[in-house]
Amino acid sequence: MQKSVIVIGSGFSGLSAASFMAKAGWKVIVIEKNSTPGGRAKQLKQDGFTFDMGPSWYWMPDVFDRFFKQFDKKTADYYQLVRLDPSYRVYWENDFSDIPASYDQLKKLFESIEPGSSKQLDKYLQEAAYKYNVGVGKLVYKPGLSLAEFLDWETIKGIFRLDVFTSIQRHVHQYFKNDKLRRLMEFPVLFLGALPSNTPALYSLMNYADIKGGTWYPNGGMYSVVKGMYQLALELGVTFSFDETVREIVVQNSEVINVVSDQSEYRPDALISSADYHFTETILQPSASRSYPESYWNKRVMAPSCLLYYIGLNKKLHNVKHHSLFFDVPFDQHADEIYSTPKWPTHPLFYVSVNSVSDPSVAPPGCDTIVFLIPVAAGLTGDTEELKREYFDIILQRMENRTGQNIKNSIVFYKSYSVSDFVNDYNSYKGNAYGLANTLRQTAILRPSCRSKKVKNLFYSGQSTVPGPGVPPALISGEVTAREVLKSFQ
Template sequence: MKKIVVIGSGFSSLSASCYLAKAGYDVSVFEKNTTVGGRARQLHKDGFTFDIGPSWYWMPDIFEKFFNDFGKSTSDYYQLDKLDPAYKIFFEDDVITIGDCMDKICEEFERIEVGSSSHLRKFIGKAQENYDIAINKVVLRPGLSPLELVTKETVFRVDQFFKTISQEVRKRFKNPKLVSTLEFPVLFLGAKPSKTPSFYSFMNFADFGLGTWHPRGGMYEIIKAMKSLAEELGVTFHTNSPVEKIKVENGKVIGIESNGNEFISDFVISGADYHHSETLLPKQYRQYSESYWEKKTYAPSSLLFYVGFNKKLKNIEHHNLFFDTDFEKHAEEIYDRPQWPSEPLFYVNFPSVTDASMAPEGCETGFFLVPIAPGLEDTPQLRLQYFDIVIDRFDKHTKQSTRESILFRESFCVNDFVEQYNSYKGNAYGMANTLKQTAFLRPNLKSSKVKNLFFTGQLTVPGPGVPPSLISGKLVSDLILQKA
């Protein structure tokens, strides 16, 4: 039986492990941290439960397809609730509520801009077509050749790869709040809306068309489900096992070194940070130079706060976006002139609003996120300064006082992303999906210099986000199965 070593245990690694174990390989996963899940881990403190990484469950069809491939369903492992409202967006002078169906969302759009609902239905109709093409055709290709993007469907939509989301949205909607609402979902792809091809409007269908969901117990339930499935299929897990070296002999991978021990294998897949993974190789076997990584556009990093409140909070939903400052300016301070943002937009997640298991009775679990440029200086003083900014604005817009109700606060930022995930420049989401970093223009799933060495995850194809990571794991396993 051929042996496969998988480095890291995030979504893409777990996905690849399951597919390869199902195909009869002997799969071992090596994870540097104490628990599996990569960035999708949990913090438990004083009866509060925080997902410390991904917190949005979008594209439920992708998760369902994954489990279906093994004769299972998501409901075999966890229970999903559709959120209504999906989320709230707080502006300086108004709050937009995104409901759980198009009729409710159209009504809200009409309230803001008369006549906008008919434009919205057309826009989302086109986004749905793009979603079908993206999910069923384009993203299922391994990014080995430009020709993968050429299908009869994409040929008719080639202009959408050269126009941007911003152009597409602003052509139809005039109200700046509606523009921000429609540009927001592509931030999950890690780039400015003005730099993201309009084909990626499929994210708007993922948002408005498929809705926002919550797995009871938090996002970590998906990791637990995938680990459980992997173990059923025979995968072995080694936690507290950082990989120090990827071993190569005569241009072919022969295994890894972890905790000073050698593990021989026929194939190695790294789901760890791509840049870091290449540093585990002797120099002559690295595909990409330091200057290659330096020039790429990365998705943001994040300043995160995990806060336990001793009371139920008012005027909040499960997901809350605070767009009460200048969207464009904050985007510039992430991408164009990297610096700590002068007036940051931020996001707050209160899973305890819909899931009583996430906080003690009568309390609230709060996860605050400020997107920032990767590679910034990160100090305790800066973290504290930004917490003060965020909590003051949060209190102002939700019309309450929360400071004296804080039981504890933990933070996570650039230094932690580097230390815990070996993340390049402390990025939180990988490499942005700009036109020049789409499909075959992203770092390869397959090493061009070392035989039987593969990569998976958010720096390669299809890109950042949880559903794309599940797909990335499938793509890399397919490449290995084709060799067999």
Template sequence: MKKTIAIIGSGFSALAAACYLAQQGNDVTIYEKNESIGGRARQFKKDGFTFDMGPSWYWMPDVFERFFQDFNKKTADYYDLIKLNPAYRVYFGVDDFINIYDNLEEIKSTFENIEKGSGNQLETFINQAKSNYDIAIKDLVYRPGVSPLELVTAETILKLNQFLSNVSHDIRKKFKNEKLIQILEFPVLFLGAKPTKTPSFYNFMNYADFGLGTWHPKTGMFDVVRGIENLALELGVTIKTNASITKIVVEDKIATGIIIDGNIIKANIVLSGADYHHTETLLDEKDRAYSEKYWQSRVFAPSSLLFFVGFNKKIENITHHALFFDVDFNQHAADIYDNPKWPDAPLFYANFPSKTDQTAAPEGMESGFFLIPLAPGIQDNEELREEYFEKIITRFEKLTQQKIKNNIIFKRSFCKQDFETDYNAYKGNAYGMANTLLQTAFLRPKLKSKKVSNLYFTGQLTVPGPGVPPALISGKLVAELIQKSFRS
């Protein structure tokens, strides 16, 4: 039977869920508080420059293909992909960097040249990571986190020890060179926790990196947003922007609609792809499944200080993606997770999309995106933002051996306060809730409200976790739960 479904937010998980729910034959409308869709994956344009405001790494291409295949489509029907080579560069000092290429053989050779014997060790490690990837991404993450028994399979029983150890420990057993260790530890940072707190099983992220490669949609990650939007529209989804929800209507413990601008919009199902904590504040306290104490006790992935910068010249000695690990990796991690504070010497990431996409900047110019991971919930003001921009640009100039400060046409910053204002993000987090052992699968906030019938959730605070591919999966999982509820 056809149902009316109101979806709050238009990030990847909400867009994906909308497609699945419309495919089921429902009347689906997305309500987005901002003026453009995409959630954290919005696009920003200024003076001929174009920036993705959020996700910039296209990993796990098989997950995107699987999503579109569910609608008898393929990614190429909606956007084109370019495989980056090198995938990225990691700077450790002046004239001291490592390129990660687009195939395992070259990466093995790079490792071997740095640490004798590490090439064969890497091959063994990536083979194990691929085995975990096949179990996790092709099976486990497509389970809704309803029961701990979802994790009990013949394959996971054989890998039980990998849930009891951590990524950092396993890497350090195989590799001794600190630079190689940091490169191998880097991918799990996408999961939102320190490598020492991330179960070894999650080394499947290394296969996503070295095995499947780093890709770039032809004109940026917003191509993917636009592609899924077009699919949703083809399926009959209605999308409304500048529609901020102030209340979820609950009658007799049943969600019956939402309130926008004082107007009640009736719905058989309410699904939120917005921040989970924020969504529950749209309910009366008695209808909330999780207390403030619960949220405060959770390990959240970092927030970020972002800079979108337009340069009036081409930047040299840089790749599309670049990581700057020329400072203490462990100390910055401690400043995020152990004793939250602004780091004295921050790691940072730089992304120059115009190296791949000529439409990202005017001819002869460059668009640059800089990111510093920060602890969620810390102080944020313009003075601190400027101080840290000066820190990273000074280091960038030194490490890439060029002057660029005087070539900045404009810059826009985005930090914790903006994550709170634009996305209602709890503590200004950028990546959701970390995937630690005690925050995995059934131990994450539920897709289905435990207190209110016909109220559902999707996105990075619920199952399966942070990242764009998991967001697409989350949308599928919640749509299946909703469909199942129709049958019961």
């Protein structure tokens, strides 16, 4: 008889897990509390403006290609990609750098900042390429359930080259002296939700992804990827139920016997939850079947939350790039206010994305669509509209000063989004934006397990289990978890 699985959540990891389960011949129902697929990659369309509310950087195109290939499809069957050039702009205290897509041009830029650094970059990236090939090519597809998975000869042989025992900050500092270059090389690990001083140097593979893999843009925005994956899942026969919230997981004799939603009840053979891990564990399940006590979660380092602004302008800006990072104030204080002494940032760093620079379809003619993002500590309270306006004025002023134009007077659409919205919309623990950070102590087998430790047919996917935060890891997570389900039913 055909086996059945319920997948809670239709974010990237839920879509991925659902597709792999359907490919294996299972009956798959995805239950999603929100009205559209995509999870944190929600799309906002209003007054002619189209915003990606969550992810905006498309890195590691090979991971997406690999995903579609497993269903005998190509990425191009679902959306079109363009490579951005420059990849992004970084504003420093007094000037800025445009990071070119061409590696030769990038080496010239490095050399102009620190003589001799282009050769160092070559060496650094040789190591990073090795890590990318072993890490993304192989290790991230392991379920992280036991150390034994990593004990094959090739991995043991290369363990020191993989740099899992040193921080990326140390690693970068060994290669580059100039502060700008150091910050440039440390920036990609911020995607992993942790500080460079607390992230294994294994993740210099992110520099390889950035520099060699490139920054891409799916036409129509990141939501085109959601639409593509949703379409694929439908083609594979997955059923979706939107605006339906799972309220309870009923466990008997170490097995899920009933999944109760606000509309129905289900008795699947297996359950994959791609909803926030902490929420599934502590709110949906009885305490006896939880894998981790509340005290475990209290000690975890969550990735930051975000203060976001979705802005529509009635004009086009000049002198702006698709992605810009404002590293124009010192990093340390803001980092401290995210991780060590959580508080609203005193001098925030921020990120700006203007998709309409590359894609006129996301704004009305002659207009621009802008997203501002300030990373803030998970768990902060008091995100009132008044506070959000204060921060908006600060960063807007900085952007106006640095790009030499008035923006404020041209705003025709404004929406803010923050910690409490993440909690309300996604049941996010402490309002985290992208899950559990990939720190030294929260990597691979040290992450919350993709299989329940107590309930035989309960599995987890998504940014808080293996391999970690980000869209490519979410795709991988769905695949890894689906494989574990299938293994346990062999």
